[in-house]
Amino acid sequence: MSHHAPPGLGPAPAPEPDVSCRCKGSATLEGLVTVPVIIAFGYTAADPYAVRMVVETGITPPARWVFARDLLTEGLSRPAGLADVQVWPVPRRPRRLRAGRGTVRIRVSSPGGTTALTVQAACLQAFLDRTLERVAAGAESTEPHLDDALASWLGMERRDDGAV
Template sequence: MNDATTVCAKVQMYLLAGINECTPVTTTLWYDSTDPFAVRLLIEIEDSTYADWVFARDLLERGMHGSAGHGDVRVWPAPRDRSETRISLAGVGLESNYVQAIFTARSADLHDFLACTYDLVAAGAEEINFERELTHLLADG
């Protein structure tokens, strides 16, 4: 779903569980121009149960070209196949034995998603509505 303020894309990713083992995972990337610096990654764990991650849009962009991120979210091109991008999430919540989960996705899918977000809000044109943010924070109490 895309409208005047949001971009939403289903992206097939794979959870890397071992050297030659990967599991397909249903994910959705979401961008809302009212929060122009962030993207959301929703990972379907079970039917109607999702892990929801929010991280910087430019982290995803930078990670497609070289290693980016320090901490809970890291992104980098796959070492042998630059047509794939890896995303590492710490404490992803998929299962209790996952301290860190590494996903791989087609770089072209991520590029297409990012291109749509930049059509809404160009890089460098991001602005924060401080009044709206303050009202939102105060309402959450």
């Protein structure tokens, strides 16, 4: 759930997303400064549990995060997550979110600090709906691509016979 690669290892290339979107949002850094950002979300059936998020400010290098798709889905309607990534609806009235007027807050923490992102709920919901069309909730473990995702994370090539 971190946006930094382990020491000595380069970042593994992310699988090409099957579903992606870019949402306008804002980032509040350490609770002090709020800046406009573009939040890009990506999802691939080869890694069915994960969503990749890239936050672009246009000023600093993009910050990258990987976390569970279920976390975003749950966070649309109620507070979700622990530790590094937390998601909750703002305002906390589901009726406003269903009408597409609400926002969702995503708080990401690392040793370098904490950032609170705000994104339109309608944009995030549309992205998640498209991911669920690709791989339905609960069907992730039936997808035959888990070995491909593990190989991708480890930066390994898979052979045609499925061996690594």
